[in-house]
Amino acid sequence: MAKISPVIGRYVTIEVDGLEYRVFWLENGDGPPLVCHHTAATHNHQWRHLLEDEDFTSRYRIIAYDMARHGKSDPPSNAEWWKEDYRLTADHFVNFVTAFCDALELDQPTFMGSSFSGCVALHLALRKAERFRAIIALQAAEYAPGWWLDWWRHPHTNAAQVCSSGVWDMMAPMSPDNERWLTLWYHMQGAEVLKGDLHFYSMDHDLRGRLGEIDTAECPLVMMTGSYDFLTPPEVTLATAEQVADCDFIEMKKLGHFPMSENYPLFKPYLTQALEIIERKAGA
Amino acid sequence: MAQEAQAWAEKFRKATESDPIIQSYAKYYTCDFLLDMEELRVGVQMRDGQVHNIEINPAPLEPHQFSLHAPAETWRKMSEKHPPPFFHGMWAASVREDLRIEGDITVLMQNLRNFTAQFELLRQTGVPV
Known part of the structure; x- marks a missing residue:
């Protein structure tokens, strides 16, 4: 009998700052939406284990998309992107995430990002708190x-x-x-956009002096x-978390920069802990 | 010490040339590098994925293209089977610990996939310091 995954993939076309993107996403599960963003230069397969984990899909609608220019989401269809040096900015990144959530008509999703998308998670917490139920920032810092x-x-x-x-x-x-090599393999596929992604991560992302403005009572x-x-x-992450009132910090032992992809069994209890904190603070 | 180092060199050569990861990528893996372990230096010459020569304590003017420098204790930690955090690779140790990378970085980058795999063989062979 064929092993058919319950995960389904679809495309949606969105407009962000005048650019039209055809965005691919994977999803599975029912419940409050949990929107997951991959790290720089990769794609949504980093969330492959979470997408098929019934302990979570029985309680959450897990959504993992490919950012524009990554995986199956193409560069903008209405621009000559090949004539430009791709440099991701904080504004465009924030607008992309919110436009995608709007397009799927997600009501108060929880956003979980890692590395560069962990950093944009901090921007979402600062600028768009009213739009999100909660934010989980993996591998993030105020400045990188x-x-x-x-x-x-x-x-x-x-x-x-x-x-x-x-x-x-x-x-x-x-x-x-096998998990480390898959994680490496995803980065091989996205190498051309790494530098442009890291323009946001190392150049445009700088929340020093702004973390006190994040309202964790709202999000x-x-x-x-x-x-x-x-x-x-x-x-480094702790030093960032300590500047945000009532921000929870969890150190994940024996895990690296890609916890959801490199060793999901070790990541799972930490994610469970994070979601329990959110359920307690944000309510059911 | 000299005999032990030579025995280690032979072990490192065999590990490199029998490693399936390196050999699957290694067709053009060609470069000369120096591993400076404080108490001892190791010069390695790679040619098309094969070890052309490993020289313990090469002469000061012996050429190499790039080099890694760290105290002996750092090398010992990096060669543990499960190294402690930030001793678990060249990048980690150079950013967070006291490993220094010098020389022609372009050559290192051109051979990075293979060199990374070969560097991790130290977890199998240990280090001669």
Whole structure:
């Protein structure tokens, strides 16, 4: 008998800042929406385990999309994007996430982002608190300079190998080989956009001095970081979380920068803990 | 010490040339690099995925294209089977610990997938310091 997944994929066309994007998303489950965003230069397969986990899909509508230019979501259809140097900005990123949620008519979704999308999660908590039930920011920091590098897109190197090898160390060495290699494989596929994604991460994203403005009474915020993440070590995320009133911080032991993808069984109890916090603070 | 280091070099050569990950990518893996372990230096010459030569304590003017420098204790931690956080790779240790990467970074980047895999073989072979 064929093993057919309950996960379904669809496309929706949205407009963001005058740009038209055809966006692909995967979803499964029933309940309050939990919108999941991948890390830079990858796609929604990073959430493959969560999308098929009945412990969560029985209680939440899990939605994982590909950001424009990633996975099955193309660059803008109404612009000559090939003539421009792609540089993601905080404004466009925030507008993209909210336009996607609007297009799917999601009522008070919980947003969960990781790495660069963990950082945009902080922007959503700051600017769009009224639109979201709660925010989970994985592997995020108030400021993450130093990674907008030409090496990610250098004509003298193999970008796929450079980008994927660059993220290899961000995973915990004890995470299963097959999961680490899949995580690496996703980065190989998206190497061309890594530098543009990291323009947001290392250049345009800077919330220093603004974290006190986040209202966790309106939109609870949980921050989580893996102990092996050298990019955003636990102390860096903690230092960010401590500046936000009533922000919860969870250190994920023996996990790296891609917890949902590199070792889902270890990630699952931490996600359960985060969602329990949100249920308690945001209500059923 | 010298004999032990030579034995380690042979072990590292065999591990490299029998590693299926490296050999699956290694057709053009060609570069010369130096691993400076404080108490001892290791020069490695790779040619098309094969170890052309490993020299313990090469002469000061022996050329190499890029080099990694760290105290012996850092190398010992990086070679543990399950290294502690931030000793678990070249990038992690150079950003968060005291590993320094010097030389022609373009060559390192051109060979990065293979070099990363070879670097992790230290978790199997240990280090000669």
